[in-house]
Amino acid sequence: MNEKSDYRFPEGRLLSLDFFRGITMFLLVAEGTHLWSVLVQEPVSGTIFESFFQQFHHHPWNGLRFWDLIQPFFMFIVGVAMPFSYANRIKRGDSRSSITKHIIKRCIILLAFGVALHCGYNRKLVWELWNVLSQLSVTILIAYFLMRYKWSVQIAVSIGLLLLTEVLYRSFPVEGFNQPFVKDHNFGSWMDMILMGKINNGGGWVAINCIPTAAHTIWGVVAGQLLQSAKKPSKKVQLLVVSGLIILVAGYLLDWTSVTPIIKRISSSSFVLASGGWALLVLAFSYWFIDIKKINRWIFPFIVVGTNSIFIYLFSNTVGGQWLNGFVAIFTHGILDWFNTPEFILNLITALSVLAIEWLLCFYLFVKRILLRV
Numbered sequence: 309m310n311e312k313s314d315y316r317f318p319e320g321r322l323l324s325l326d327f328f329r330g331i332t333m334f335l336l337v338a339e340g341t342h343l344w345s346v347l348v349q350e351p352v353s354g355t356i357f358e359s360f361f362q363q364f365h366h367h368p369w370n371g372l373r374f375w376d377l378i379q380p381f382f383m384f385i386v387g388v389a390m391p392f393s394y395a396n397r398i399k400r401g402d403s404r405s406s407i408t409k410h411i412i413k414r415c416i417i418l419l420a421f422g423v424a425l426h427c428g429y430n431r432k433l434v435w436e437l438w439n440v441l442s443q444l445s446v447t448i449l450i451a452y453f454l455m456r457y458k459w460s461v462q463i464a465v466s467i468g469l470l471l472l473t474e475v476l477y478r479s480f481p482v483e484g485f486n487q488p489f490v491k492d493h494n495f496g497s498w499m500d501m502i503l504m505g506k507i508n509n510g511g512g513w514v515a516i517n518c519i520p521t522a523a524h525t526i527w528g529v530v531a532g533q534l535l536q537s538a539k540k541p542s543k544k545v546q547l548l549v550v551s552g553l554i555i556l557v558a559g560y561l562l563d564w565t566s567v568t569p570i571i572k573r574i575s576s577s578s579f580v581l582a583s584g585g586w587a588l589l590v591l592a593f594s595y596w597f598i599d600i601k602k603i604n605r606w607i608f609p610f611i612v613v614g615t616n617s618i619f620i621y622l623f624s625n626t627v628g629g630q631w632l633n634g635f636v637a638i639f640t641h642g643i644l645d646w647f648n649t650p651e652f653i654l655n656l657i658t659a660l661s662v663l664a665i666e667w668l669l670c671f672y673l674f675v676k677r678i679l680l681r682v
């Protein structure tokens with residue numbers, strides 16, 4: 309639906325959340341232009357810069373790269389925004405039942421979008437649930453219905469979901485799927501066979517990730533409620549930092565002691581803890597730097613992208629990836645080929661040009677005060 313709103317930064321707005329959402333979406337949009345893939349090709353490959361840009365690609369299995377944090381950040385940010393959105397709806401007179409109906413409707417739409425994206429990737433009708441939007445359709449529901457309870461209850465449930473995941477992976481008895489941390493031979497892959505009749509062969513991704521990663525959205529809600537509270541800003545930062553460090557260290561310790569390896573593709577408990585810790589620390593730093601210290605003029609380009617986050621994510625994965633990238637390449641390659649431009653430069657300029665066009669699209673919506681919501 310289309311809504312008009314005032315996008316100027318009013319006093320009291322949580323700009324750190326806007327920035328966190330915006331930079332996450334900016335990085336995701338850049339991926340859709342193939343920018344990160346270009347930056348590990350020759351002449352970058354084999355140099356020290358390749359190691360840096362490999363951080364913008366998922367780890368093949370056991371380990372943690374920067375890019376493995378993007379989906380947790382996305383799911384965490386959604387949680388942080390939920391208490392603020394809920395409070396705004398209550399303030400304008402919406403009933404709790406109407407808000408609940410809206411949340412359920414939103415999750416159904418997100419699930420539909422997630423499945424539709426996989427149809428687009430495969431260029432045929434498929435039933436696949438690996439997309440982040442499909443995952444969000446579950447984690448939002450869990451976090452929403454927990455939001456009315458105390459922080460202690462929410463956190464206890466989130467830890468319970470991680471323990472449940474541990475038990476299911478470690479004790480699952482079906483032959484061929486009873487190796488908890490082996491790609492395509494674990495409980496998650498078996499669940500994919502039940503839910504979709506197939507596994508993510510070679511990729512190792514599993515749809516049941518929505519259960520452990522619900523912790524990210526729950527922790528986001530708790531963080532949002534903390535930021536919404538009357539506590540002093542310095543106290544809020546302190547609680548975010550301490551909480552982030554505790555679960556960050558817990559996640560890495562589980563991996564370093566070989567108790568539970570950090571595996572993003574099955575969202576092992578150690579991965580959820582480590583990535584959740586990083587999310588809390590990034591939010592704490594952003595809140596301190598942007599909202600407390602008021603150093604925020606530089607965040608505008610990211611605010612523009614984050615304002616229509618779901619729209620630009622869908623656009624970059626459909627129109628962008630399946631048409632715009634190739635359309636722009638007609639012109640960039642066609643013109644630069646006259647000058648015998650190396651292929652790396654051709655691909656880099658094409659990716660950056662698409663990124664600029666998609667940013668300008670977000671800017672147009674921003675200036676026109678058009679907000680595309682689910």
